[in-house]
Amino acid sequence: MTTRFCLICTFLCGICSIAKAQTPLAQVDSLFASGQFLAARVGYERVLFTAESSALQVGAVMGKARCLKQQGLYAQAVTFLNSQTQPGYPDSLLYPLRREQILCAYLAGQFENALSLLDRLPYLHPEVPPSPLLMAIRVLSLNELRRWPEAAIAYHKLAMMAQADTLSMPYRQLPHLKSEKKAQWLSTFIPGAGQFYAGRPGEAALSIVMQSAGLYFGITSFLQGYYLSAWGVGAGLFGSFHAGGVRRAEVLVRQLNERRAAAFNANVRQQVLEMVK
Amino acid sequence: MNRLRYGLLVLVCLLAESAFCQTGTFSREWQFARYLSEKEANDEAAFVLQAIDKQALSAAQRDSLAYLRGWLAYGTKSLDEASRNLLAVSPGSPFYVKSRYFGAYCLSFQTQRDSARIVMQGLPATDSTLIELRAFEQAGLALLQRRYSRYDILRQQFSYSSYALSAEETRLDAYRKGLAAQKRRSPALAGLFSAVLPGSGKVYAGKPKQGIAAFLPLLTLGLLTWEGYRKDGPTSLRFLGFGSLFTVFYIGNIWGSTLAVKVRRDEFNRGYDNKILFDMHIPLRNLLNR
Numbered sequence: 001m002t003t004r005f006c007l008i009c010t011f012l013c014g015i016c017s018i019a020k021a022q023t024p025l026a027q028v029d030s031l032f033a034s035g036q037f038l039a040a041r042v043g044y045e046r047v048l049f050t051a052e053s054s055a056l057q058v059g060a061v062m063g064k065a066r067c068l069k070q071q072g073l074y075a076q077a078v079t080f081l082n083s084q085t086q087p088g089y090p091d092s093l094l095y096p097l098r099r100e101q102i103l104c105a106y107l108a109g110q111f112e113n114a115l116s117l118l119d120r121l122p123y124l125h126p127e128v129p130p131s132p133l134l135m136a137i138r139v140l141s142l143n144e145l146r147r148w149p150e151a152a153i154a155y156h157k158l159a160m161m162a163q164a165d166t167l168s169m170p171y172r173q174l175p176h177l178k179s180e181k182k183a184q185w186l187s188t189f190i191p192g193a194g195q196f197y198a199g200r201p202g203e204a205a206l207s208i209v210m211q212s213a214g215l216y217f218g219i220t221s222f223l224q225g226y227y228l229s230a231w232g233v234g235a236g237l238f239g240s241f242h243a244g245g246v247r248r249a250e251v252l253v254r255q256l257n258e259r260r261a262a263a264f265n266a267n268v269r270q271q272v273l274e275m276v277k
Numbered sequence: 278m279n280r281l282r283y284g285l286l287v288l289v290c291l292l293a294e295s296a297f298c299q300t301g302t303f304s305r306e307w308q309f310a311r312y313l314s315e316k317e318a319n320d321e322a323a324f325v326l327q328a329i330d331k332q333a334l335s336a337a338q339r340d341s342l343a344y345l346r347g348w349l350a351y352g353t354k355s356l357d358e359a360s361r362n363l364l365a366v367s368p369g370s371p372f373y374v375k376s377r378y379f380g381a382y383c384l385s386f387q388t389q390r391d392s393a394r395i396v397m398q399g400l401p402a403t404d405s406t407l408i409e410l411r412a413f414e415q416a417g418l419a420l421l422q423r424r425y426s427r428y429d430i431l432r433q434q435f436s437y438s439s440y441a442l443s444a445e446e447t448r449l450d451a452y453r454k455g456l457a458a459q460k461r462r463s464p465a466l467a468g469l470f471s472a473v474l475p476g477s478g479k480v481y482a483g484k485p486k487q488g489i490a491a492f493l494p495l496l497t498l499g500l501l502t503w504e505g506y507r508k509d510g511p512t513s514l515r516f517l518g519f520g521s522l523f524t525v526f527y528i529g530n531i532w533g534s535t536l537a538v539k540v541r542r543d544e545f546n547r548g549y550d551n552k553i554l555f556d557m558h559i560p561l562r563n564l565l566n567r
Contacts, residue, residue, distance in 0.1 A: 038320060038321070038324055039323075039324070041318075041320070041321050042313075042321045042324050042325060045309075045313055045316075045318060045321050046309060049309055049312055079316075083316070164370075170441060224509065225508070226498045226504060227504075228501055228503075228504040229501055229504060229515075231507075232497040233501065234502050236497070
């Protein structure tokens with residue numbers, strides 16, 4: 001009886017140990033699935049700390065990167081993946097890591113970094129064909145950097161690959177960006193013109209009124225013999241509002257350009273995401 | 278009888294395994310947390326350390342835990358938590374020396390200078406390098422407290438030949454000279470200067486650009502007031518308006534000049550404190566962070 005009891009216990013212990021050894025990632029994945037991201041990150045790190053198999057390690061790296069992405073810590077994910085892309089891993093396992101790193105770099109707003117990583121990929125993995133997702137990231141990164149001619153070429157390649165309509169290219173009509181320097185020059189010589197150029201007629205009118213008031217006060221004071229008031233108040237007001245108007249025109253044009261670029265990029269992003277789907 | 282023997286054997290085995298597991302678990306978790314800390318995965322390391330039950334630990338394990346928690350907090354610049362944990366490590370721990378030195382440094386950084394001085398007096402120093410390091414840290418603290426005579430006594434222990442300390446020792450001497458050469462400026466005198474000539478108090482306080490920036494508008498307002506008085510008389514709106522503005526700016530400038538002395542002094546002291554703290558830190562990292 002005792003011998004049978006001991007044998008059953010031994011058998012059950014053995015089964016449990018084997019199951020535990022086989023599913024270290026599955027347990028952590030369940031933490032991830034239940035939204036316990038920090039606990040899951042620790043779990044994936046634990047797998048990295050103990051596991052000797054490259055497949056398990058890469059699985060853990062990908063898992064931790066997913067957690068960081070879920071928590072919005074994209075820059076941290078890029079740094080983490082950068083430290084984990086070891087040459088010791090086989091190429092088939094390294095490729096997903098590099099792909100994830102590129103995606104995180106884009107999400108972190110590191111557009112130059114994303115493009116640099118994308119450029120390196122064909123040399124590091126010549127056997128892997130370009131994926132639509134990575135091509136989409138290239139298009140979107142180039143867009144964010146306002147390198148639209150290059151983005152148009154990349155978009156065309158992506159559309160060909162996705163067998164989408166290449167005729168209705170959004171790049172046929174690029175956003176018209178205004179010149180900050182031109183706005184400055186306009187405001188320097190014609191008060192309010194820079195603001196008008198930036199599409200803000202209200203601000204332009206206000207600038208004209210304030211500068212005119214300073215000028216008027218200066219001239220009338222001078223004519224009435226108040227030379228110091230003409231200089232100290234009239235010229236002072238005019239000079240201050242004039243210099244401020246020049247700087248304000250530059251800021252307004254920059255804001256306008258940012259709005260136009262953002263609207264264009266959002267439109268392209270929508271189309272690119274539909275293609276990748 | 279046989280069954281009883283068998284039962285006792287199983288019980289002894291279970292108890293021994295439990296004790297072994299507890300030690301093994303702590304050691305494994307501690308190693309794991311240290312591995313995370315070295316990878317700068319600080320959130321994860323803190324999570325692991327948080328999960329360790331402190332009540333079930335031996336004294337040595339508690340020391341190791343306090344050290345790692347303190348070190349982690351030090352890495353994340355939570356210096357209050359770092360000093361509290363690091364200074365809780367007892368003398369029997371292998372991390373005692375490092376914990377005491379870094380704990381004292383954290384106190385110095387947090388401007389808890391008197392507490393830091395007490396801790397530094399008891400810093401362990403078992404060889405000539407550590408004796409010199411202790412003197413160096415104490416001398417740095419003396420400079421932070423502006424106790425120059427104490428610094429002069431402590432600096433006699435500087436050898437200026439240790440690879441890890443010589444450059445910092447020379448720099449501390451330079452800071453000592455720089456601090457001693459600081460000009461004592463009087464806020465009252467700055468205010469008086471600005472009352473006589475607007476802006477000159479700020480120049481005296483060591484802020485010449487602010488002095489010019491204060492002088493020009495006051496000169497303009499003064500001239501406008503004078504013009505209003507000369508042309509329209511003392512009851513005119515022009516004279517009263519500009520005169521009131523001039524008065525407000527004039528008084529404000531005198532008040533600003535007295536404050537400028539304090540601001541300049543604080544900037545000077547903060548600049549030197551940062552340099553001293555930086556140089557106190559370098560030898561600690563070089564000698565103890567291994």
